[in-house]
Amino acid sequence: MFLFKSRSKFYLKKWLLLLLVLVQIGAVEAQTPMHPLANPKAVVQSGQARFTVLTPRLIRMEWTAALPFIDNATLTIINRNLPVPRFTSKTENGELVIKTDELELRYKTASGKFTEENLSVTSLDNKHTFSWSPGKKQKGNLKGTYRTLDNFDGxxxxxxxxxxxxxxxxxxxDGWTLIDDSQKLLFDSAPWPWVTERPAKDYQDFYFFGYGKQYKKALYDFTQIAGKVPLPPRYAFGYWWSRYWSYSENEVRDVVNNFEEHNIPLDVFVIDMDWHETDSLRAKYDVFDQTKHWTGWTWNKRLFPNPAGALSWIKSQNLKVTLNLHPASGIAPFEEPYKRMAQELNFDTTSKANIPYEGSNKKYMQALFGKVLHPMEKMGVSFWWLDWQQWPNDKKIKSLNNTWWLNYVFFTDMERNTSVRPLLYHRWGGLGNHRYQLGFSGDAVISWKSLAFQPYFTSSASNVLYGYWSHDIGGHQFGPGSDQKLDPELYVRWMQYGALSPIFRSHSSKNSHLNKEVWNFSGEYYDALKTAIELRYELAPYIYTMARKTYDTGISLCRPLYYDYPEVDAAYNNPSEYMFGDDMLIAPIVAPMDNGQSKVEVWLPEGNNWFEWQTGTLLKGGQTVKRTFALDEYPIYVKAGAVIPSYPKTKNLTKQPDTYVIDVFPGADGAASVYEDAGNSKNYATEYATTKVVSKHLQGRKQQVTIMPRKGTYEGMPIARSYVVRLVGAEMPATITVNGKKMNYAVEPASGFWNYNGKTLSVEISLPKTSCATQQEIIVQYNQTNNFDVNTGLVRKFRQLSKTVTALKFRDADIILPEVVGRCEETNRSLSYYPGQFYKTLGYFQTNFSSLPQAVKKATNQANADWFNEQINKLDK
Structure with a gap:
């Protein structure tokens, strides 16, 4: 039962009329609808104070010196029309008392402006108690983010x-947070909502969040009033190539062709500011009021003689292209669109002056889009890299942050005027900017310190829902005292982190020493860089599924451990570690190797065990472990039993591949719901599909994997699909059946067969193309007499032994390998070729591995034997 103050007929009429207008606005802006007027049933008014119960943990509190109250959306808060939560309201002993399931608010009626004397909120959760009143300071804020990493070394x-x-x-x-929205600028109610200033009066507008340790619920509540985090198009989660370089079209084609020749995936080509003219005509038009003029709207024909042709060619390679913009200097007289803009704005051109930039002027911004940017978008520009680096606030509306406002204007223009999903790539402007997706973090110094800082910087940004930072992977510029050389090990570790960050984009300053193209590296560095990019594409459907969860819940892809483990001190004390989606924990390598190995101390939370993916080791949760990694290894920990969707090798995310891979990890039962949609459709909110996959271990050493019928629809959805179900870290099965029919074993995967991958100790079950509406049930029967724990680091041992034997031959080219060395080194292949000898083959390896150095000694010499022993054992931790 709800008890609340009755509202006037005037207020109800106002609410209904405004609602009709805002429904129309919402229809235009489907992803960020504005519904600022709350349901009257959620509102309790006491004189000049008004309280709106938005969720059990969130209450809006207003006091005004003069009625009426303000019902506009603000730059931060755009929606107050939420389902009314259960609450009670009564007045007793001169106090208004509002109780939700989780909070109690008390306000002394007719006592005026909110102070510590007349207003308080307390928690009703006995486990996480707190009390708040105006003026109380937080002690334990977990921080958010920062506008830019420009010139930061760490x-x-x-x-x-x-x-x-x-x-x-x-x-x-502390368990609570207060957002003071009292001074925030407002949106008007136009079809394209525009900024307007607040009425000049004394006004308090607070949003109190009381959540205890329910961090995920607090973030979700914020999405309800401040808008969801829009889902980026699928291609945005691929690899972006970017470099500050005066590329010509020939060079662009050469770079793209090199990606093709090296079979390296790519989705986005970024062209920095040299695509356009800047102050090259300064001598002719001496009208610039900037020390350095970065603005430009006219293609540089010395580099791109036919811009439309260049963009068309890039599109033909299934790539998206973004161009860099610095709009601050307006439109100069030498610019190609100058006359069109001047005519649209009735600007006097006789003075040959710049048409000045006016971000808060709707007519100027509409002209900029209509006369300058939209024609280039039609030519082939996929989205804009907006790089505002000038004065902080608007010159007419003094409190309007230019970065914040440009994010809004550019994103919503694309939302309103294109048929594809809006995307913007810009800097952080402040609370509420999560509605405009991707962040450009700026020009970080190239150093191990910068790499070490970025994982924490990225995950803490999820605390303001800014979960899609795009860093200059590898760093942007050398710092003071640097030797101006790119450290290949640092770049490899940065790229490995980048593959496991929100947006994967390498970049650098205009420096001839910063050649980060993969093909400029060799040997183990080349292999590790290419593998990092391939891993990103392998994980694309997992990443995309988690991005959908971000849209639904507000929980970012990369987030701190305390979201999932809020009661454990270690979750707060290991800030570099982060969750990568729901099922992976990443412990980044942020320091150079010591004697060929990187040492990392990792906290593994209790509640489940963790599979160290790239070494094949199952580790117990609830402990801190010291681990070592080679250059081609990275600390990726997968929850035991997790089901991870992935792609086979693919070169681009424009289209989904015909085959999905389902990785089922060892150690527990598990399940996943795999998300898919059209990839770049604006209708993803309602047009999408999910496929649930469940893994269970049954009695009698059986494992059951069920792919459920797909649910949902979207345009272009494939009717049928092939699957490869990969049981990671599994023994050799005795038999496998699919829907009751026994499958045959094959050395190489083929449709309707299964094989064993001895390199990764995984069972690979290849299912033929089948209707996605059909349930598929796999039963794997393991040997009931024999068993062998394959998840003790054997994957690493096999890999390290193979590398060491190859290197040994270069130390002694005439060596005749002893039989025991050869058999052990070829164990992974033997497992695939001879499935019936699985336990015998592994038993032989386990029995003889420690004796290999002695066998090498007999075949060559003591020095080689000592070296061999050190190599095969140095990573055995």
Whole structure:
């Protein structure tokens, strides 16, 4: 039962009329609808104070010196029309008391402006108690993010000589957060909502979040009032090639062709500011009021003689292209669109002056899009890289942050005027900017310190829902005192982190020493870089599934451990570690190797065991472990039993491949719901499909994997699909049946067969193309007499032994390998070729592995034997 103050007929009429207008606005902006007027049933008014119960954990509190109250959307808060939660309201002993299931609010009626004397909120959760009143300071804010990493070496600014101070976030160990929206600018109610200033009056507008340790619920509540995090198009999760370089069309084609020749996946080609003219005509038009003029709207024909042809060719390679913009200097007289803009704006051209940039002027921005940017979009520009680096606030509306506002204007213009999913790539402008997706973090210094800082910087940004930071992977510029050389090991580790970050984009300054193209590296560096990019594409459907969860819940792909383990101190004390989606924990390598190995201390949370994917080791949860990794290994920990969707090798994410791979990890039962949609459709909110996959271990050493019928629809959805179900870290099965029919074993995967991959110790079950509406049930029967624990690091041992034997031959080219060395080194192949000898083959390896150095000694010499022993054992941890 709800008890609330009755509202006036005037207020109800106002609510209904405004709702009709805002429904129309919402129809235009499907992904970020504005419904700022709350349901009257959620509102309790006491004189000049008004309280709106938005969720059990969230209450809006307003006081005004003069009625009426303000019902516009603000730049931060755009929606208050939520389902009314259960609450009670009564007045007793001169106090208004509002109770939800989780909070109790008390306000002394007719006592005026909110103060610590007349307003309080307390928690009704006995486990996480707190009390708040106006003026109380938080002690444990878990921080948010920062506008840019420009000139930061880690968290230290190399020119300002001070450490970065991250902005406060939405979460705190105090259990509560207050958003003071009292001074925020408003949106009007136009079809394209535009900024307007607040009425000049004394006004308090607070949003109180009381959540205890329910961090995920707090973030979800924020999405309800501040908007969801839009789902980027699928291609955005591929690899982006970017470099500050004056590329010509020939060079662009050469780079793209090199990606093709080296079979390296690619989705986005970024062209920095040299695509356009800047101040090259300064001598002719001496009208610039900037020390350095970065703005430009006219193609540089010395580099791109036919821009439309260049963009058309890039599109033919299934690539998206983004161009860099610096709009601050307006439109100069030498610019190609100058006359069109001047005519649209009735601007006097006789003075040969720049048409000045006016971000808050709707007519100017509409002209900029209509006369300058939309024609280039039609030519083939997929989205814009907006790089505002000038004055912080608008010159007419003094409190309007230019970065924030440009994010809004560019994103919503694309939302309103294109048929594809809007995407923007810009800097953080402040709370509410999560609605405009991708962040460009700026020009970080190339150093191990910068690499070490980025995982924490990225995951903490999820505390303000800014979960899609795009870093200059590999760093942007050398710092003071640097030897101006790119350290290949640092770049490899940065790229391995980048593959497991929200947006994977390498970039660098205009420096001839910064040649980060993979083909400029050789040997183990080349292999590790290419493998990192391939891993990104392998994980694409998992990443995309988690991105959909971000849209639905507000929980970012990369987030701190305390979201999942809020009651454990270690979750707060290991800030570099982060969850990569629901089922992976990443412990980044952020320091150079010591004697060919990287040493990492990893906290593995309790509650489940963790599979160290690239070494094939199942580790117990609830402990801190010291682990070592070679250059081609990375600390990726998968929850025991996790079901991870992946792609086979693919070169691009424009289209989904015909085959999905389902990785089922060892150690427990598990399940996943695999998400898919049209990839770049604006209708993803309602047009999508999911496929549930369940793995269970049954009595009698059986494992059951069930692929459920797909649910949902979207345009272009494939009717049928092939699957490869990969049982990671599994023994050799005795038999496998699919829907009751026995499958045959094959050395190489083929339709309707299964094989054993001895390199990864995995069972690979290849299912023929089948209707996605059909359920498929796989029963794997393991040997009931024999068993062997294959998840003790054998994958690493096989790999390390193979590398070492190859290197040994270069130390002694005439060596005749002893039989025991050869048999052990070829164990992984033997497992695939001779499935009936699985336990015998592994038993032989286990029995003889430790004796290999002695056998090598007999075949060559003591020095080689000692070296061999060190190599095969140095990573055995």
């Amino acid at each position: 968290d230290y600014h190399i020119w300002d000589k001070k450490k970065m101070e991250l902005e406060d976030g939405l979460l705190a160990t």
